[in-house]
Amino acid sequence: MINQYLLLDGVQYEQALIRLYARDDDLEIEPLYAGTPWQEVADLGPVLVKPGPHSELLKELTREPEWHVSTSLLSSPAPLVDVATHLRQLNKVTDAVGNPSLLRYADPLVAWFWLNSYGAASLRRILGPVTEWRLAEPHQSWLPEQDHQWHAFISTEATDGKAVSVLGQAQMSGLKKAYSWQLKERLYTWLKQHQPADLAQIAAEELNTWFEEHLSGAEACGLISERSIAIWCALSLRHGSDFSAAHDGAYQQWNAHQSQPLYTADQRLQQYYQESV
Template sequence: MSTGIHQANYLLIDGALHPHAIRYLQQRGEPLEIDPLYLGTSLAPIMEQGPILVHAPVGTSLIDEWQQTPARHEHAIFLTSQAPLQTVARHLRHFIKPPDHLGNTSLLRFADPVVSHFWLSSYGQKHLNTLLGPINDAWVKAPVHQWQASPEEPVTRFTRTAPPEDWNDRFALLGEPQLAAFEQAYQWLFMRQIHAWLTEQHPQRFAAHSAEQVQNWLERVLDTGQAWGLISEYAFVTWADICHTWGLDFMERADSPYQHWLALFPEQKHLPPELRIEALDDYCHTTLNATDATHDG
């Protein structure tokens, strides 16, 4: 457990990752202060799916229970602050839809520990100080895949090392390092999703692989899928399944079923990437079923 986490007196829960969190908190029978951060914004209709700030006074058991339950660390961030709930909530609302240096604004899911870890890690200490504002410390679960070894310190501590400054809108501006961090977070989450789907469909897929081999295989799947022009998550999962069936090098091998597909259906290679992968997947399953029928016979 990260040093000092027992000092936390706030929880920032991701409502999308912990459904019905507000009802759960209200039913605990403790004097908790609860503020759904989407409340009072245009996102109020979906406030239960957004970040939920909880102040747990001394003597309540909520934070101790969450600290002692590692699975809960995937749903929330632990915070310390001497400021009242309204002050911390007002500060955090600045980051719901922050602007970026390209002139865009987008929803930032900063209560998701994976997103928050990559986001906070993208700042130098001076900017981190202004970002944290009234928050003294934030403890965030380090993003580690299930096929990787657990780190010695599973929770990362982000600390403000200077007095908080008066708010300036430029503090929330997202620069190139932050946009790159969000891309890393997305890739991390997507890689986890592909791994989970493949191991559910093919339980022995990675049984004989080391952590490094699993990581390299999944990275190669994402790289080659992007080179193909894929965009949607469904298309990438389909691509990963084809890579599992035919091998990562299926496009380069002269004897690959992929080459047979190109020869049989030359017109399909001109389809847009998302349609082309559907056509290729249909052919992959057709050949697979034909092979299974031959073996059964």
């Protein structure tokens, strides 16, 4: 018998435990931070749910968009306790040089890039008792609305036998792509609020390329903080992509007349923005 499980991300599905326990529904609920050092924030962590035969939760999953950005659908012949035990190995992971971190594997966006970074044998190891891990393919918010496309991660290969909780370089690259996607979404939301007319000058289908180019430009100029990157994008929209390099431009003229040196690229750009906007 194949069991169906929902894997919820407590950050994306706000107040997950309160909402789940408040339902008049046939559910087994297992917070995956329970019994771990992160038990006090279990509501913000991954939550594994097994709907019973009379539950309406699986029907809701297919029709309500909130579930698509917060929930994956897992299939497994194993009981809840075995699936939970396997997934808990992913709570804390280490990279190739031994740096530890928490992995947001229950966030469908993170899981999309993370699971796509594995080959078949490695994916089989990550899936463990899970035979299929289904989630909605990410959709950029500035593109026209469309029905979510569900993708199933499966592998019939023999496992490679490596540790589940160790990430290789491919996984680190995948997680970096997930962060970049999230950053672009936050930048889009901020620019839409503060510079809607400027933003509207870029066609929706060209926005991803525009963001990629300007994130690369910000990195090349030594910008580190997300606030500085947002300012970089805002000024590029308003004054053109060469606003920082033009010798006769306002930024270079301002920079040349500073009596007190500002030592980092972040300091210089943020101070200029504060004085000029």
